[in-house]
Amino acid sequence: MGRQGISRRALLKTGGAALTGWALLSTLQVGAPHRVLAQTGVEVLPWLDQPAENPVPERVRNLLEWEKLDSWQTPPEQFFSVAHYGYPELDVNNWQLEIAGLVDNPMTLTMAELQTWPRQEVDFTLECSGNHGFGWNWGLVGNARWAGTALAPLLQEAGIKDDAVEVAFYGADVGEETVREQTITQHFARTMSIDDATSPYNMLCYEMNGESLPSRHGYPLRLIAPGWYGIANVKWLQRVEVRSRRLMNRFMARDYVTLRKQEVEGEETWSESSVGRSLLKSAPARVVRSDDAYRIEGAAWGRPIGRVEVQIDDGPWQAAVLDTDNVRRFSWRFWSLDWLDAEPGEHTITSRAIDTEGNIQPAKNDPLIAGKITYWESNGQITRQVRISA
Ligand SMILES: Nc1nc2c(c(=O)[nH]1)N[C@H]1C(S)=C(S)[C@@H](COP(=O)(O)O)O[C@H]1N2
Ligand SMILES: [Mo]
Numbered sequence: 001m002g003r004q005g006i007s008r009r010a011l012l013k014t015g016g017a018a019l020t021g022w023a024l025l026s027t028l029q030v031g032a033p034h035r036v037l038a039q040t041g042v043e044v045l046p047w048l049d050q051p052a053e054n055p056v057p058e059r060v061r062n063l064l065e066w067e068k069l070d071s072w073q074t075p076p077e078q079f080f081s082v083a084h085y086g087y088p089e090l091d092v093n094n095w096q097l098e099i100a101g102l103v104d105n106p107m108t109l110t111m112a113e114l115q116t117w118p119r120q121e122v123d124f125t126l127e128c129s130g131n132h133g134f135g136w137n138w139g140l141v142g143n144a145r146w147a148g149t150a151l152a153p154l155l156q157e158a159g160i161k162d163d164a165v166e167v168a169f170y171g172a173d174v175g176e177e178t179v180r181e182q183t184i185t186q187h188f189a190r191t192m193s194i195d196d197a198t199s200p201y202n203m204l205c206y207e208m209n210g211e212s213l214p215s216r217h218g219y220p221l222r223l224i225a226p227g228w229y230g231i232a233n234v235k236w237l238q239r240v241e242v243r244s245r246r247l248m249n250r251f252m253a254r255d256y257v258t259l260r261k262q263e264v265e266g267e268e269t270w271s272e273s274s275v276g277r278s279l280l281k282s283a284p285a286r287v288v289r290s291d292d293a294y295r296i297e298g299a300a301w302g303r304p305i306g307r308v309e310v311q312i313d314d315g316p317w318q319a320a321v322l323d324t325d326n327v328r329r330f331s332w333r334f335w336s337l338d339w340l341d342a343e344p345g346e347h348t349i350t351s352r353a354i355d356t357e358g359n360i361q362p363a364k365n366d367p368l369i370a371g372k373i374t375y376w377e378s379n380g381q382i383t384r385q386v387r388i389s390a
Contacts, residue, residue: 063139133375
């Protein structure tokens, strides 16, 4: 019998499969209609500060160019990809998904078998937790409509045993890892607690924007974990393993670790945490001009967006107008601000998102950001530079 009861309760608690439809269709806020990035015939002003060249093109591809952001769904050539152990090309006919480990009924599924399970879709903005961490990677974010089948019902069918603590997701890609001078060959893998893994949003995904999943995004199958940083969204997925001991591999416990200085009862301590859920974030995307009118356009994501504010130079924070066309629980929200009386010269543009609970995206000098010394989970406010010509 095992933990089936628990996962079913977890499903019921949040409304089960019906939620995904809700996530897709829900309009969180309706105001006066306002479309961002919809105009044609505008001139885009390039940012003066540009990211450095990508030093690892074999691992990181197709970075988003922010000035080109003109569609809510990211075009394939602008959708970044990351692969730590190279980009495997899998043949779906030689591929199966295993659901194994601490389950009552281990399962092996072909793609055809997987596709007999109910299809669902979710719009989700995927961001690498390293985005804006280094000087070169500002384009590691994109929005797509992902389709597949919900993970939780398959885990429920497999039957999670009582002593299970987490679910591991293994990709087909392998690399060498060295721990204490011992070198092993290991698959890319990430894990989630039983509760997190059985979220009704998690999806075994085989389609991206209505097409079969492209190979660099994980063909034939990947995990889509809406609300989590990129690293949790395991590509080239081939094994789901229910475990009683925590997998402390490179991607959980060694490499993707956020080191943050904290003050606890007057004492300085360091927290070490594995990269987790997406954080509240926004970025100015571009400044556009039509005739003499300037407009600042951008995006906000990571948490349900309540409002976005923009600061020009050292001026007051001004409320941006949120796009009313595309409002989805897990996707970025576009915004814009008409820049009145833009003076010739160089300016800085900073944006900050405020979530529906009133939390503000931290400033660069906020202890949360300033006290963080690894580049992961860099959700501090972003300032860009632009020149208005005379
Ligand atoms: N199997 C596998 N899955 C993976 C990775 C990987 O190297 N191997 N990289 C992760 C990281 S760090 C990110 S940011 C996302 C990127 O997803 P994308 O390439 O589809 O944009 O994939 C994640 N899933
Ligand atoms: Mo990533």
